[in-house]
Amino acid sequence: MKKQFGVIGLGKFGTAVALSLESLGYPVLAIDYDETVIDAIKDKVSFAEIVDATNPEALEETGIKNCDTVIIAVGDVESSVLIALVLEELGINHIIAKANSQIHGRVLRKIGVKEVVTPEEEMGVRTANRITSANILDYIENSPEVDLLEYKIIHKDLIRKTLLELALRKRFGVSVIATRRGEDLIVSPSAQEKFLEGDVIFIIGRTENSFAFKEALEK
Template identity: 45%
Template sequence: MGKDKQFVVIGIGRFGRSVATTLYNSGYEVMVIDHSEKEIQDIADEVTHAVQLDARDEDTLKKLGIRNFDIAIVAIGDDIQSNILVSVMLKELGVPTVISKAKDALHGRVLEKVGVDRVIYPERDMGIKLAHSLTSTNDFLDFIEISPEYSIFELFAPKEFINKTLGRLNLRARYGISVIAIKSQEEIIAGPGADSVIRQGDILIMIGSNKDIRSLPK
């Protein structure tokens, strides 16, 4: 995914907040929408744009230029009816990719039938994440499965990487892995260059195939 992609996240519960802030910290442009003034105020400094409105209002979404966003994530939680309605409207308004959070399998099947591009199950996926973390030989802190083959993952920099530049490590050639951000105690470097040096204690946010991830040094 290029850094020119624009994301909109609708519904700022725990899951929506996590997705929005992770994308923003990885260097993407992110708009969040929620009906709660408090939620919008709380997240305003952590994303590109934060807008308080009722996402079920089709005219308001049109005026907002919602069709200009590449990917919409519908993270509305408890209100299944609103979740489905907003998902349908986003597809009808021309958003290329709509990803919606489902509460259970039945909800997920409805979302698939109305044309949502991808359905995610955060509660189920948390169980998968836990299983991966318990059986993995790497110190993964978190990962997001973006397809059955590829994931974005977060881990402490392996010893072999310390005090070396990304150019010298050449991770894309050696492992098929790309570093999309480096988190240190002082800052987050989004889209680090070849001259970026990895230090002790740094956390790397990387993207690659699940097969290649397992070949990384510990």
């Protein structure tokens, strides 16, 4: 049986999450107190309800308890905290909450929300790292300590070299988990795989090691 998701708060972030989950084939219960917002999304998700999610009885009546994961995408601090408390009282085990600031995030964690996301902050970090290097196509902060980089092979020290010759793990503490060459994706490339100009390599490693790799090639 497929997982079911609840999304409370249908601003830009909440709407994007709800529609993305539906597009991946997961049933979504979308909740907002604004009738106009619900009217705009009701034909694009499995379920849509006009509800004040801070009201325990009204929220329970939506069937929210059938959801495996609930995402709180409400920007207002007081409302998001109240909704988190209501969801915990209803027995929702997996709650993901959006925070608009570090303080907001700390408050959510203090009341027991284990997974807090800060979309604007994460996008800011991602953008800063992308624009500081023409070679980095994408930057994803997987955790506070581990990063995944997409790196385009244009540096002369990488072209026509194998993983064995480059010894990236030994030199920088990073690992190449995949290579994209045109339309082809090579997962777990062999040590003898030679990189060609224009290849894209996917590198994973601790934050400090990823930046050591980046800086060494851009001096």
